[in-house]
Amino acid sequence: IPSRNETGNVTFFITATDTAGNTNTSANFSYVADGEAPAIENITVTPPAPSVSDAINITATVTDNQAIKQVTINYFDGNNRTIANMTLLSGNTYLATIGPIPANQTDFVINATDIAGNSNASPQIIIALRKPIIEVNPEALNFSVVGIKQDVRANITIFNNGSADL
Numbered sequence: 001i002p003s004r005n006e007t008g009n010v011t012f013f014i015t016a017t018d019t020a021g022n023t024n025t026s027a028n029f030s031y032v033a034d035g036e037a038p039a040i041e042n043i044t045v046t047p048p049a050p051s052v053s054d055a056i057n058i059t060a061t062v063t064d065n066q067a068i069k070q071v072t073i074n075y076f077d078g079n080n081r082t083i084a085n086m087t088l089l090s091g092n093t094y095l096a097t098i099g100p101i102p103a104n105q106t107d108f109v110i111n112a113t114d115i116a117g118n119s120n121a122s123p124q125i126i127i128a129l130r131k132p133i134i135e136v137n138p139e140a141l142n143f144s145v146v147g148i149k150q151d152v153r154a155n156i157t158i159f160n161n162g163s164a165d166l
């Protein structure tokens with residue numbers, strides 16, 4: 001029988017002998033011992049330079065010598081670490097949509113487990129998030145004293161000097 005970290009076909013049978021010397025042998029049984037972890041490749045992030053207001057699609061190709069049981073993504077949502085299942089799109093391509101994420105950056109790791117319990121994790125991927133930079137001009141308004149039923153107005157201008165829409 002192969003060790004836990006090896007992969008191979010195992011065929012076995014069972015022989016039983018009673019105290020009178022009678023012997024019986026079962027039919028052959030076979031199974032595959034799987035010691036090979038899934039492979040996680042071709043990780044893509046769309047859009048490639050997301051902003052704090054974008055939903056981010058993350059895809060990966062996940063393959064295994066037997067079958068995949070589960071693929072998850074572990075990511076920073078702006079406040080906490082979150083683990084979510086990835087969806088099988090077609091073939092070996094899995095998808096997760098995260099965000100919008102109200103932070104300067106996020107990171108994620110994809111984890112895959114096969115039906116034998118073998119697991120693999122992708123490297124951590126860090127995504128810098130574009131953000132708006134708001135500038136208000138003038139920075140302060142002084143209305144002095146405003147009387148009852150008196151209408152006071154001022155013009156302000158708001159600029160977005162960042163790399164993302166408001």
